[in-house]
Amino acid sequence: MAKIVALHYFAVVTRCTSLRDAAYQLDIHPNVLARHISQLEYYMDAPLLERGPLGVRLTAAGELLAAKLDRTINELDHVVRLIDDLKGLRGGLVGVHAAEGVASAILVPVLAAFSARHPHVRARLRTGTAKDAVRAIEDASCDLALTFFAPASDAVAVVRRVRLPQFIIAPPGHPVTQAGGAACAALGGYRWVLPGPEFGVRTFIERAATEAGCRIVPTFEAASLALQRALIVQAGALAVLPRAAFADEIAAGTMVAVPFPEAMPVETSLDLCVPADRQPSFAADRLRRELEAVLAQVRP
Structure with a gap:
């Protein structure tokens, strides 16, 4: 667990210009943060940060770790949700990425009904391009994506595709x-x-x-x-x-x-996408099924 905490702290440091700024965001003392980073460097057997009068910057090893860290933490969060399912909590978080053109018209009504039936489930919503949606599934920062013209990806499966006139x-x-x-x-x-x-x-x-x-x-x-x-x-x-x-x-x-x-x-392809090889949590699977049912009824 200590290593997971240290990785989380390091992820915050990568987005800040100094350890003091990162410690402020984390609401911990800078000395505590420095100790966790030192322990992480000891575990990695490599320096991750270069400290100087203008703040900190990543070493080559730090850059390598940072490049893989977001997906790693997202995957760990996903495992926590699966463990919650095993406990029968049926709660947790579902990440959804949607094209803004359909977010309010299709996604929000489904989420409103879903939330009424599953009040302990939280939803994290993002909007953006189809490339953003596929990237969010690839790096495990979302569980579902509803977007136009989803680009092909080995990590993404399109489970429902409907033709939607513009x-x-x-x-x-x-x-x-x-x-x-x-x-x-x-x-x-x-x-x-x-x-x-x-x-x-x-x-x-x-x-x-x-x-x-x-x-x-x-x-x-x-x-x-x-x-x-x-x-x-x-x-x-x-x-x-x-x-x-x-x-x-x-x-x-x-x-x-x-x-x-x-x-x-002008007719677009509206795609409901899920991870191709990642087990969904109970909440993500249920929301996917409800979205599929609604999309099956979409008429031009």
């Missing part, structure tokens, strides 16, 4: 909502807000537009739904999202979902 999300009265306003020839003249090129859906949109003979250049780049919502309302920009992402606004008539023209279908 729509042009516009403010009421925008020209794109009028007859002929969504024609390919007209789309290039509008203001758009799209996620950055690191998002798979952005690449897909640009490819679909090129194949249809038009060019969509975003005026604004923003992955945040809150920012996209504000730019739709205040700047008259058009976004590209599943209809469910703005279901409440569409139902209230404050936004409109316009289909893309037949010559430019």
